[in-house]
Amino acid sequence: MDGFRTLLFKELLRFWKVSFQTVLAPLLTALLYLLIFSHVLEEHVQPYPGVSYTAFLIPGLAMMSMLQNSFANSSSSLIQSKITGNIVFMLLPPLSHAEIFLAYALASVVRGATVGIGVIAVTAGFIELPVKFPLWVLAFALFGSAILGSLGIIAGIWAEKFDQLAAFQNFIIMPLTFLSGVFYSIHSLPPFWQALSHVNPFFYMIDGFRYGFFGASDVAPHLSLAIVGGSFLALSFLTLWLLGTGYKLRQ
Numbered sequence: 001m002d003g004f005r006t007l008l009f010k011e012l013l014r015f016w017k018v019s020f021q022t023v024l025a026p027l028l029t030a031l032l033y034l035l036i037f038s039h040v041l042e043e044h045v046q047p048y049p050g051v052s053y054t055a056f057l058i059p060g061l062a063m064m065s066m067l068q069n070s071f072a073n074s075s076s077s078l079i080q081s082k083i084t085g086n087i088v089f090m091l092l093p094p095l096s097h098a099e100i101f102l103a104y105a106l107a108s109v110v111r112g113a114t115v116g117i118g119v120i121a122v123t124a125g126f127i128e129l130p131v132k133f134p135l136w137v138l139a140f141a142l143f144g145s146a147i148l149g150s151l152g153i154i155a156g157i158w159a160e161k162f163d164q165l166a167a168f169q170n171f172i173i174m175p176l177t178f179l180s181g182v183f184y185s186i187h188s189l190p191p192f193w194q195a196l197s198h199v200n201p202f203f204y205m206i207d208g209f210r211y212g213f214f215g216a217s218d219v220a221p222h223l224s225l226a227i228v229g230g231s232f233l234a235l236s237f238l239t240l241w242l243l244g245t246g247y248k249l250r251q
Contacts, residue, residue, distance in 0.1 A: 004099040007090065011107030015073055023114055026069055030061045030119045034126065037183060047185040048216040054127050059210040060182035062119040063144060067202065070112035070148035071155070071173050074104045078156025079165050082249075091250065097243040101153065101236070108149025109142060116141060130213060136221055137212030143228045144205040148173070150235040157242050157249060176202045186218050201231050 015022040038054040047056040081087035090100065120129065131137060151173070159165040180202035186194050197203050198219075208224035211217035217224070243249070 001099075003093050003095045004103055007095065007100065007103040008106055011073070011077060011103060012110060014077060015107070015111050022069065022073070022111060023118060026065045026115045027118045027122055030065050031122055033061055034058065034123055038126070045184075045188075047188075048214060051214050051216065052127065055129055055214075056185075056210070057183065058120065058123045058127070058129055059213050060206055061123070062116045063141070063206045063209045064177050064180075064182045065119050066112035066116040066141060066145050067148045067177055067205065068173065069115045070108040070145040071152040071169065073108040073111040074149045074152030075156040075159070075165055075169070076152075077104065077107075078153060079159050079162060082156070083161070087249065091246075097240050100243055101150075101239055104153050105146050105149040108152060109145040112145030112148070113141060116145075132215040133212045135212070136225075137209060139225060140205055140209035140212065140228065143225075143232050144209065147201075147205070147228065147232050147235055150232070150239045153239050154235070154242065157247060160248065176200055180206050181218065182206055201227060204228050 034054070034057060037057055042053050045053045047053065078087070081090065123129075155165055155168040159168060179197070180200050181197065186197045186203065189197065204219070204224035204227045207217045207219055208221050208228065211221045211224070
């Protein structure tokens with residue numbers, strides 16, 4: 001347990017010491033998205049009855065920022081440790097695979113939550129955002145951040161250099177987040193693209209998270225929670241298996 005706490009503290013300290021880059025920069029990016037899209041589309045789009053486009057956009061931006069930063073936290077930490085060679089200091093101590101997984105995943109959740117809360121806070125001056133079901137907001141925020149933290153561990157284990165990690169992020173994480181309904185309701189899409197959106201697990205994270213604010217969503221929140229929870233369990237088992245086999249870690 002002491003080893004787990006030490007690794008968790010190290011991961012938390014790692015991103016907090018460069019918070020200008022890991023926290024403030026994503027807040028600025030989200031704010032720019034809000035200023036541009038809300039200015040252009042506010043008068044033309046009303047995704048849900050009684051919900052303005054600006055209000056609709058803010059939870060999507062918050063969740064997108066949480067997902068991207070949760071992934072970046074665990075993936076960048078692992079690839080840096082592998083390249084510099086100090087990963088040996090994590091592998092040699094008597095840390096179980098579950099403790100390693102939990103330390104990285106929890107640190108990712110903390111960073112994701114910090115960024116998400118920051119996005120909500122800095123956009124509060126634009127519009128009053130209701131929170132009808134806070135437990136739904138919390139559930140999807142935690143599951144979403146944990147899923148991307150797990151994906152970050154997998155990517156960090158798989159990648160052998162920063163180029164490979166960048167490819168994973170640019171060709172998998174980025175498209176899935178941008179095509180998940182952050183900027184639009186999927187009901188505005190043609191039938192083919194609506195069906196394709198339902199294959200994207202990121203869509204359920206964002207749609208369920210948004211439901212917690214407005215009580216409205218594109219699919220039933222219970223279905224979204226089941227899919228998101230199942231995805232987390234599947235990725236957790238895969239991550240633990242990779243850590244247990246030492247794949248690309250003990251070579």
